[in-house]
Amino acid sequence: MNKIVFDAIVVGAGPAGNSAAYTMANAGLNVLQIERGEYSGSKNVQGAILYSDALEQMIPDFREEAPLERHIVEQRIWMMDDRGHTGMHHRSDDYNEDLPNRYTIIRAQFDKWFNRQVRDAGATVLYETTVTGLIRDPRGQVIGVQTDREGEGFYANVVVLAEGVNGLVGQRSGLRSELRPEDVALAVKEMHFLPQETIESRFNITGDEGVVIEAMGTITEGMIGTAFLYTNRESISIGIGCLVSELSRVGKGSPYQLLDRLKAHPSIRGLLEGSEMKEYAAHLIPEGGYRAIPELVGDGWVCVGDAGHFVNAVHREGSNLAMTTGRLAAETIISLNKRGQACTKKALGAYRQRLEDSFVMKDMKKYKDVPRMLEKQGSTIMDTYPRLMNGAAQTWFRVDGRDKKAKENEIVKAAWRVRGLGLLGDAVKLARAWR
Amino acid sequence: MKKELPEHFRSYKHVWVFIEFEHGRIHPVALELLGEGRKLADKLGVELAGVLLGSGADALDEATRNCVAYGADLVYRVDHPVLAQYRNQPYTKVMTELVQKYQPEIMLLGATVLGRDLAGSVATTLKTGLTADCTELAIDDERSLAATRPTFGGSLLCTIHTLNYRPQMATIRPRVMAMPQPEEGREGRVISYEPDLDEQSIVTKVLSFLPDDASEASGLAFADIVVAGGMGLRSEENIQLVRKLATVLGGDWGGSRPLVQKGWIGADRQIGQTGKTIRPKLYIAAGISGAIQHRVGVEGADMIVAINTDPNAPIFDFAHLGVVADAVALLPLLTEAFRQRLLVNRLAG
Amino acid sequence: MRIFVCIKQVPDSAQIRVHPVTNTIMRQGVPTIINPYDLFGLEEALRLRDRFGGVVTVLTMGPPMASESLRKALGYGADRGLLLTDRFFAGSDTLATSYALSKLIEKAAEDHGMPHIVFCGKQTIDGDTAQVGPGIAQRLGLSQLTYVSAIDEIDPDKDTITVRRRADHGVQVLTSRLPAMITMLEGSNEIRRGTQADVLRAAQAKITQWNAAGVGIEDLSLCGLRGSPTVVKRVFAPSARSEKAVMIPAGDGGSATAAALIDAIFERQPALEEDLISEAGGY
Numbered sequence A: 001m002n003k004i005v006f007d008a009i010v011v012g013a014g015p016a017g018n019s020a021a022y023t024m025a026n027a028g029l030n031v032l033q034i035e036r037g038e039y040s041g042s043k044n045v046q047g048a049i050l051y052s053d054a055l056e057q058m059i060p061d062f063r064e065e066a067p068l069e070r071h072i073v074e075q076r077i078w079m080m081d082d083r084g085h086t087g088m089h090h091r092s093d094d095y096n097e098d099l100p101n102r103y104t105i106i107r108a109q110f111d112k113w114f115n116r117q118v119r120d121a122g123a124t125v126l127y128e129t130t131v132t133g134l135i136r137d138p139r140g141q142v143i144g145v146q147t148d149r150e151g152e153g154f155y156a157n158v159v160v161l162a163e164g165v166n167g168l169v170g171q172r173s174g175l176r177s178e179l180r181p182e183d184v185a186l187a188v189k190e191m192h193f194l195p196q197e198t199i200e201s202r203f204n205i206t207g208d209e210g211v212v213i214e215a216m217g218t219i220t221e222g223m224i225g226t227a228f229l230y231t232n233r234e235s236i237s238i239g240i241g242c243l244v245s246e247l248s249r250v251g252k253g254s255p256y257q258l259l260d261r262l263k264a265h266p267s268i269r270g271l272l273e274g275s276e277m278k279e280y281a282a283h284l285i286p287e288g289g290y291r292a293i294p295e296l297v298g299d300g301w302v303c304v305g306d307a308g309h310f311v312n313a314v315h316r317e318g319s320n321l322a323m324t325t326g327r328l329a330a331e332t333i334i335s336l337n338k339r340g341q342a343c344t345k346k347a348l349g350a351y352r353q354r355l356e357d358s359f360v361m362k363d364m365k366k367y368k369d370v371p372r373m374l375e376k377q378g379s380t381i382m383d384t385y386p387r388l389m390n391g392a393a394q395t396w397f398r399v400d401g402r403d404k405k406a407k408e409n410e411i412v413k414a415a416w417r418v419r420g421l422g423l424l425g426d427a428v429k430l431a432r433a434w435r
Numbered sequence B: 001m002k003k004e005l006p007e008h009f010r011s012y013k014h015v016w017v018f019i020e021f022e023h024g025r026i027h028p029v030a031l032e033l034l035g036e037g038r039k040l041a042d043k044l045g046v047e048l049a050g051v052l053l054g055s056g057a058d059a060l061d062e063a064t065r066n067c068v069a070y071g072a073d074l075v076y077r078v079d080h081p082v083l084a085q086y087r088n089q090p091y092t093k094v095m096t097e098l099v100q101k102y103q104p105e106i107m108l109l110g111a112t113v114l115g116r117d118l119a120g121s122v123a124t125t126l127k128t129g130l131t132a133d134c135t136e137l138a139i140d141d142e143r144s145l146a147a148t149r150p151t152f153g154g155s156l157l158c159t160i161h162t163l164n165y166r167p168q169m170a171t172i173r174p175r176v177m178a179m180p181q182p183e184e185g186r187e188g189r190v191i192s193y194e195p196d197l198d199e200q201s202i203v204t205k206v207l208s209f210l211p212d213d214a215s216e217a218s219g220l221a222f223a224d225i226v227v228a229g230g231m232g233l234r235s236e237e238n239i240q241l242v243r244k245l246a247t248v249l250g251g252d253w254g255g256s257r258p259l260v261q262k263g264w265i266g267a268d269r270q271i272g273q274t275g276k277t278i279r280p281k282l283y284i285a286a287g288i289s290g291a292i293q294h295r296v297g298v299e300g301a302d303m304i305v306a307i308n309t310d311p312n313a314p315i316f317d318f319a320h321l322g323v324v325a326d327a328v329a330l331l332p333l334l335t336e337a338f339r340q341r342l343l344v345n346r347l348a349g
Numbered sequence C: 001m002r003i004f005v006c007i008k009q010v011p012d013s014a015q016i017r018v019h020p021v022t023n024t025i026m027r028q029g030v031p032t033i034i035n036p037y038d039l040f041g042l043e044e045a046l047r048l049r050d051r052f053g054g055v056v057t058v059l060t061m062g063p064p065m066a067s068e069s070l071r072k073a074l075g076y077g078a079d080r081g082l083l084l085t086d087r088f089f090a091g092s093d094t095l096a097t098s099y100a101l102s103k104l105i106e107k108a109a110e111d112h113g114m115p116h117i118v119f120c121g122k123q124t125i126d127g128d129t130a131q132v133g134p135g136i137a138q139r140l141g142l143s144q145l146t147y148v149s150a151i152d153e154i155d156p157d158k159d160t161i162t163v164r165r166r167a168d169h170g171v172q173v174l175t176s177r178l179p180a181m182i183t184m185l186e187g188s189n190e191i192r193r194g195t196q197a198d199v200l201r202a203a204q205a206k207i208t209q210w211n212a213a214g215v216g217i218e219d220l221s222l223c224g225l226r227g228s229p230t231v232v233k234r235v236f237a238p239s240a241r242s243e244k245a246v247m248i249p250a251g252d253g254g255s256a257t258a259a260a261l262i263d264a265i266f267e268r269q270p271a272l273e274e275d276l277i278s279e280a281g282g283y
């Protein structure tokens, strides 16, 4: 094989890899992208939320063509107990704006579209090809990748690792340590198909309007985790996830059992009724936060997206961080390329600086204590408080001849009974972690 | 755009069934199609003809009698040494000539290896429409053949018409149509056709024919009782539970596609759209969900019994009898209970 | 050897859904694949090329997106991809498809030489008709060899070929003349994994596109909907049986259940019990 040396090789075609490859190819770099799936997104059949801003930075008019499902006009946050939920709903017609801020998408379709933009920008994309390792020169500089297909490998000045949370290339090559069970959540999700009209009447929406439900509470059996439900055009994405460490520690059933229970929950059941379940999948989410971020650059390589542990679990943001980190890494490489500079660890350090200057690192730092706090207070937050809240709501709303003062007392007493002074402590800890 | 039958096709009459005839025997699908063709011909008020190609007077005589017994009013009979074994080129030539000369409005063939090979080329030489793999045939108000077939992997059915060409051709899978009762002594006419064929001009030669090992070929499609297993059996060993029940009932056995894909059973044991269509008197499905591709292969059974742990399994939508139970546990008990019951009755009778 | 392989891009029927209310196909997000039966012909073509040298050309008729399938075929190791695409082809049935493809093959033969073999799939998983291959053979006067399980001998210089062909109760050994149209039986081989060089070449290859005029089709009434004698009049979901299964109480799930089930079977089908008793079962 004639040994072409590409300007860059991108491993993976998720949001991070696509952003990196797109940005570089658009700037005229000779880019090779390698994806192990049959196509970009093929391993990712489920629904997700797309945050416009990160994509707009690269493709301002993406709305004209990208396969978007619904723009979100209503957000529900639920604290669930076994029988119901108490929560907050926020809805506004303001979200019916010209350039909506959040959309539901189906990743398989969206990623495929995004990847087509990458190819149209001039990148060469290989599918069904798994990168098995990095090729280094005698000095340790990464100069290419080896794959599971027969051949001598592919060569480039820099390798962008956008291989997702379970990035084995990075791990095997010793660039990253293995994931710790307390840093990753295992999420299972399903797609439920329903006629468009049914979805619209069940959620009180029209046209392309969409609703998101995010929930926590007794549905995770006291384990640290959350559940979600997104409305797509003619399907509903539903899922639930828990920290891997919790799943093995608490041993309260598999994530699939949790999902089955969630679907049977009185608050959810009716929303899914009559639907046809088509796809299900399990996926890891890196939730270790700032402290779990690994080494991001080295001689001849950089790491972006989930592979770099860039997920904001509190706000459920991931793909936007993946896109932004992919773009920032690409911009770093482009400027080195234009100046004819080698992609050494030192030179690539500029990527780290770009991250620090952006919202990415600022947000990651802001919530750096949340994972630890949750590790300690998990079951209180996931179990005790949801029960208290729902109990309180019932006491408050039932009209049963008792006077309101008595009801207030009962609510307060119930809370004291369960948590006592701990209540105060929890509030303080939560506030600290949030700060 | 409106499609209408052009004038020159208006003279096309009668329903034809291609009689698949190899190694001295008629393929059963041809007889099934005579049964179905009879209904179409009666509805149209026309004649039903069998089209029989082969070599050797005796064998063709008997086949001709059979065609008539199974419902044909007449038989087009073509006896020529070149036609001794099926080959596409001479068969296509003869069939094309027959159609042009005798002008049928409908021509049915079995969707077998032979039928599919022949139907495609004949339809192309005649430039007419062909609907493959039909599961239902009917005549609509405008005397047009409405051929219904599964599409998109069986999730939907579509009804196809050939409006402006003749003949209207269709292939039908074996065992989809019911086998008619033969009527001995039924009278019919024979029209012999002398084709202009010479071996020299046929490019394809049959060097030999290696018959399948008869003991291995499963008679699944024709069994009166079929027991089948699906992924609910959980392991390869449990296939024998299905086999045992089938043995006690004197029936045959099979399975759903995933079992074939896992290599647990042979491909000729697969039941369903891409496997065999069965029409047994009794079909017992153990641990089979009843996906549409499976369903289309078993719907012709007189009675379907389903054993499944999931009360919402789709198979209960089309089974006649159902039990929500663990098939692995129930099958041996069922086998034993059948054995006892039949034994007692046999002794008593 | 010059070998052409006809491939079709089809929706992955395992993932098709039917709208529960309108009974229409919900295509949204249904991925497309190369018709699985076509891959057996492609692999056979690659093997012949490896043995005799030559060029494997893959051809398809379809929307512009179908070039993805050609690219994929190149990734398996095919040498050249040709796409025939034109809005006039929309709605083609098998007769119109075989006409268009035979024109494409004639055009390709003009440019690259007459093929020794044209491979087609046994059938497609969407149309499922198994007619297009025979249709092409008939129009181009190729020897028609369907359901081939093995190519025993082939001599591209003498234009002879010997194959094994699956027939109903056995295997026919046939000799014939090239050029031939061959459909390979499923399972007769397994598609290879292309090398790094193959996939890289595929990703960067230029796919040649033709439209109807380009392949010399003058009479458009032979194409698409107009050139198709068959008309789809109705599409509908299989009707549910009016009554659902009668459920036998599972009881203990044991012998009592088995007995109850047998009672129910024979109660409905008394004739069956008599048949079974009179026949010698498997004792």
Ligand SMILES: Cc1cc2nc3c(=O)[nH]c(=O)nc-3n(C[C@H](O)[C@H](O)[C@H](O)COP(=O)(O)OP(=O)(O)OC[C@H]3O[C@@H](n4cnc5c(N)ncnc54)[C@H](O)[C@@H]3O)c2cc1C
Pocket: A011, A012, A013, A014, A015, A016, A017, A018, A034, A035, A036, A037, A040, A041, A043, A047, A048, A049, A050, A051, A129, A130, A131, A132, A162, A163, A164, A165, A167, A168, A169, A187, A188, A189, A239, A241, A283, A284, A285, A304, A305, A306, A307, A310, A311, A316, A317, A318, A319, A320, A321, A322
């Ligand atoms: C249940 C769930 C719900 C989520 N919801 C949201 C949401 O609503 N909004 C949001 O913003 N984020 C969400 N996220 C997070 C978001 O999905 C991720 O942050 C984002 O996909 C990360 O992008 P990425 O490109 O880094 O990795 P990925 O999307 O994982 O892409 C990695 C790609 O690399 C490929 N690959 C891996 N290894 C190799 C190899 N060795 N060789 C070749 N290719 C390889 C993979 O096949 C894959 O295509 C959610 C995650 C989960 C699990």
Ligand SMILES: Cc1cc2nc3c(=O)[nH]c(=O)nc-3n(C[C@H](O)[C@H](O)[C@H](O)COP(=O)(O)OP(=O)(O)OC[C@H]3O[C@@H](n4cnc5c(N)ncnc54)[C@H](O)[C@@H]3O)c2cc1C
Pocket: B153, B229, B230, B231, B232, B233, B255, B256, B257, B258, B259, B270, B271, B272, B273, B274, B275, B276, B286, B287, B288, B289, B290, B291, B292, B293, B294, B297, B307, B308, B309, B310, B313, B325, B326, B327, B328, C013, C014, C125
């Ligand atoms: C183009 C195409 C063609 C196809 N052709 C065919 C075909 O010809 N034939 C075919 O069969 N399929 C075919 N399929 C596959 C079909 O779609 C289904 O996937 C298949 O029929 C499912 O097989 P199954 O019911 O055995 O397995 P599953 O779908 O896995 O179902 C297993 C069932 O067993 C039940 N079960 C589990 N444990 C037990 C237990 N202990 N006791 C009792 N029940 C239990 C479960 O509740 C479930 O209902 C085709 C698919 C495609 C896409």
Ligand SMILES: Nc1ncnc2c1ncn2[C@@H]1O[C@H](COP(=O)(O)O)[C@@H](O)[C@H]1O
Pocket: C006, C007, C008, C009, C035, C037, C038, C059, C060, C061, C062, C094, C097, C101, C119, C120, C121, C122, C123, C124, C127, C128, C129, C130, C131, C132, C133
């Ligand atoms: N549009 C098409 N383009 C290329 N080849 C086709 C097309 N349609 C059918 N074929 C070929 O013909 C075979 C049989 O198709 P069918 O008759 O539709 O079952 C397929 O397996 C392909 O090899």
